[in-house]
Amino acid sequence: MKIAVFFIVSCTYLFPAEFMVAGSDSSYNIIIHTTNPVSELTVAKISTYFLKKSTKWGNGKTVNPVHLKRSSVIRKQFTQEVIGKTPGRLETYWQRQIFSGREVPPLEKPTDAEVIRYIQETPSAIGYVSKETKLDTSQVKILKVRK
Amino acid sequence: MSRITRCIAPIILFLGAGAGFSQQANKIHIHGFSSWGYARTDGNEYLSGEESGEYDYLDFAIALTVKPTEYLQIKAQLYWNDTYEAESSIDYAFAEWRFSDALRFRIGDVKHPLGIYTEFFDVGTLRPFFTLPSSIYHDTGIVAEGYKGAGLTGILQNAGGWGLRYDIYGGEFKMEIEGADVTHEGLEKTFIEGAEEDSEEEHHVKNVLGGRITIDTPVNGMNFGVSGYFGDVEGTENTHSVYGFHGELLSDQWSVRSEYYHHMDGDGEHINAFYCEASRFLGDHWQIAARGDQLLTTFMKINTNTPPSLHRHREFAASLNYWFNTYFVLKLSYHDVDGNRFARPESLDEALLDGALKERTKLFLFGAQFAF
Numbered sequence: 001m002k003i004a005v006f007f008i009v010s011c012t013y014l015f016p017a018e019f020m021v022a023g024s025d026s027s028y029n030i031i032i033h034t035t036n037p038v039s040e041l042t043v044a045k046i047s048t049y050f051l052k053k054s055t056k057w058g059n060g061k062t063v064n065p066v067h068l069k070r071s072s073v074i075r076k077q078f079t080q081e082v083i084g085k086t087p088g089r090l091e092t093y094w095q096r097q098i099f100s101g102r103e104v105p106p107l108e109k110p111t112d113a114e115v116i117r118y119i120q121e122t123p124s125a126i127g128y129v130s131k132e133t134k135l136d137t138s139q140v141k142i143l144k145v146r147k
Numbered sequence: 148m149s150r151i152t153r154c155i156a157p158i159i160l161f162l163g164a165g166a167g168f169s170q171q172a173n174k175i176h177i178h179g180f181s182s183w184g185y186a187r188t189d190g191n192e193y194l195s196g197e198e199s200g201e202y203d204y205l206d207f208a209i210a211l212t213v214k215p216t217e218y219l220q221i222k223a224q225l226y227w228n229d230t231y232e233a234e235s236s237i238d239y240a241f242a243e244w245r246f247s248d249a250l251r252f253r254i255g256d257v258k259h260p261l262g263i264y265t266e267f268f269d270v271g272t273l274r275p276f277f278t279l280p281s282s283i284y285h286d287t288g289i290v291a292e293g294y295k296g297a298g299l300t301g302i303l304q305n306a307g308g309w310g311l312r313y314d315i316y317g318g319e320f321k322m323e324i325e326g327a328d329v330t331h332e333g334l335e336k337t338f339i340e341g342a343e344e345d346s347e348e349e350h351h352v353k354n355v356l357g358g359r360i361t362i363d364t365p366v367n368g369m370n371f372g373v374s375g376y377f378g379d380v381e382g383t384e385n386t387h388s389v390y391g392f393h394g395e396l397l398s399d400q401w402s403v404r405s406e407y408y409h410h411m412d413g414d415g416e417h418i419n420a421f422y423c424e425a426s427r428f429l430g431d432h433w434q435i436a437a438r439g440d441q442l443l444t445t446f447m448k449i450n451t452n453t454p455p456s457l458h459r460h461r462e463f464a465a466s467l468n469y470w471f472n473t474y475f476v477l478k479l480s481y482h483d484v485d486g487n488r489f490a491r492p493e494s495l496d497e498a499l500l501d502g503a504l505k506e507r508t509k510l511f512l513f514g515a516q517f518a519f
Contacts, residue, residue, distance in 0.1 A: 044308065053302050053310070055248055062217050084367055086399050091473040095518055096273055100266030101222040101239055101258050104176040104212050 026081060027131055028074050030143040031116070033123045040144040047083045049126055051093065052103045057124060065106040066118050066127040074112075074130045082128075082145075116140055174214045181207040182271045184514025191508040193482070193490035194278055195230050204514065205229040206269060208238065218245045226269065238269075239293050249301040253316075257298055259291045260314035260359045261374045262393040262406045268292055271516025275402060275426035275436035276466050277478045278512070281489050282420035282442035285460075289389050289408050289420060291320035294355060308365030312372075313358065320352040320378065351381035361393075368397035385413025391420075400428045417445045426466075434468040436480075442488055454499070456506040459486035475517040482510040 030046060032038060038057060048054040050065045057063055068075040070087070079090050097103040109115045112129040119125045119140050126143075129135070135142060184204035186196030195204040210224040224238035241255030258266040264284060267273050283289050296318015303311040357376025364370060375390030391408030403425045410418040419442070426436035444458035466480035484490045490508035492498040498505070 048304055053248070053304055055245075088473050089368075089397070089399060092273065095270065095473070096267055098176070098178050098212070099180065099210055099224070099270045099273070099518075101210070101212075101224070101241070101243075102266075104214075 026077070028078055028128045029131055029133075029135060030082075030126065030128045030145060031119055031135065031140040032126050032143055033119055034137075034139065034141050035123050036141060038143070039141070040146060042146055043082055046126070046143075046145065050083055050106060052097075052106070061124040064122050064125040066115055066122075066125055067106050067108045068112070068115060068128070069108055069110045074128065078128050176212040177209065178519060179207065179209040180270045180272065180516070180518035181205075182269070182277070182514060182516045184277055184512055186510060186512045188490075188511075189509040190505050191484075191487070191490040191492050193484060193508050193510050194281075194512070196510045196512065197493070203230050208269060219243070220245070247301070249303050251300050252297070253300060254297040256293050256295050257316065259293050259320070260298075260300070260316065261290055261357070261376070261389070262359075262391065262408070263395060263404055265290045265292070270518060271478075271514075272474060272476055272518045275424060275434060275468065276438060276464060277480055277514050277516065280406075280422035280424065280438060280440040281462060282422055282440045282460055283406055283408055285489050286323040287410070287418060287420065287442065288322060288324040288350065288387070288412070289391075289410050289418065291322040291352070294318040294320055294357075296355070308363075310363035312361045312363065314374075315358045316376075317354075317356050320350075320355055322350050322352065324350055350387070352378040352387045353381050354379050366396075368395070370395050380412065383413065387412050402426045415446055419443050419445075426468075428470075432470050434466075434470060436464075436466040436468065438462075438464045438466075440464070442486075444488065454487070454504060456485075456487045456504065458488060460488035460490075461485040474519060475515070477515050478513070480512045482508075482512065484508040484510065 030041075036057065037059065045054070049063045050067070052065070055063050068078075076087055079085060079087050083090060085093065094105040098105070107118070109118055109127075112133040115127040115129050116133075116135070116139070119127050182204065184195060185200065185202050186194055186204060187200040188196040188198055190198055195201050206226065206228040208224055208226040211222065213221045215221065220243045221241075222243065223240040225235065226238045227233070227235045237256060239256050239258045241253050241257045244252045246252065260266060262283070264274065264279055268279070268284070268290075271277060281287075294316055296316060298314060298316030298318075300314045301312070303313075355376050355378035357374070359372060359374035361370050361372035371392065371394035373390070373392045375388070377386060377388035379385070380387050387410075389408055389410045391406060393406040394404070396403040403423075405421075405423040407421045408418075410416075410420070422438060422440040424436060424438035426434055428434045440460070440462040442460040462482055462484045464480055464482040466478055468476055468478045470476045485507055487504060487506060490510075492503075492505065495504075497503075
């Protein structure tokens, strides 16, 4: 048992989780529907939503994560900082989920405007857009993210 | 179904369902994968390889997921293999009702949850070698591609980064076991009487109960677990049981995987199978990989006079891969095999009678694997 604990602790340092807090220095805002009672989430929780390991909000509604298109620089940053995987590893993760008959990847939208529109139309959605995109907080809610 | 129909069916499915339809409400998802390979050995036949070289390895599959409602998913995968003779099959077709993340009910023909690779058995873009380790994933009687029956599955997540994934299932397996005749009375009969050799046997294992538990650790990409099952071999009074463990460590550059299984059947046949494989990316496209793989068969009740090499498989393999991206890869591998459990001459009878059984086999394999 001691050996197992030592091994896991050692690996934590050798293969650190690549989580960073999507805080003031991140280049995206994480957004949800205005009627969603949640206002703050941890990076780990958001990651489980986008990996579909958790599929329910606290109120029991199904989470509908939405990604930007694969070529998006913002998506790449979000994937590395919040989900903790490189884009390649994330695609491999989804191949594994698909072909084992477990899950399918989240919806993708080509632009920030499309993501915002989807969030407005879908009360249980969660997505992210560039910080440079102006957001009307009467239309979407910006999530506070903590470690 | 004719060969042409088998070839055209997936295209019709793809075009008929339509990518646009799949995007319409995120309700229908269509994916697929394929492999083609060339294999050549220095004598024995092994995997799809033979001494003169073989271009025939070819397979293709299409996977469909339909979500009619929020809680219901219907999943199916159709598989075509043209390696030896054209064959098509349903890899899985089942319905899943999601009560919660921790509890999902599955019924139908479901992918067999055992160890690491069984649920994506033929998907080449999810592994570093063109083929899976023979000791466990060849037709050894350890893994079945699917079970017909019902099961429960789910994920339990912990805020500290720990997670638990589980599967419990019951039903029936159908599994091909290569060499089953040889490892029992069949070989002696074959050897003595010169009877027609039939080294592949289909076993039905009924009343199966099984499960798998995988622990996700706070270490990014590291998990380990145990799995196993037991059931009754149809037409006999024998039981068929398997248990073992698996572990994975996946990072951006590295992947390390290992599995061990012990298989027992009522005839007193015991199989111990183990492999360890590691791979590393050198930059964005090139990947190197190495694997050690071993299977040993022992008989507790039957006193076989067959050559020990027929019960043994030891393999070292190395691979050099070029990944265009995560969906398309070229693989070149070299395999050095000791033993004749899977690597055998075209005519085993003649080789045994002539005393010319070659215990070592070298295999070169080159191929492309892709998915969408």
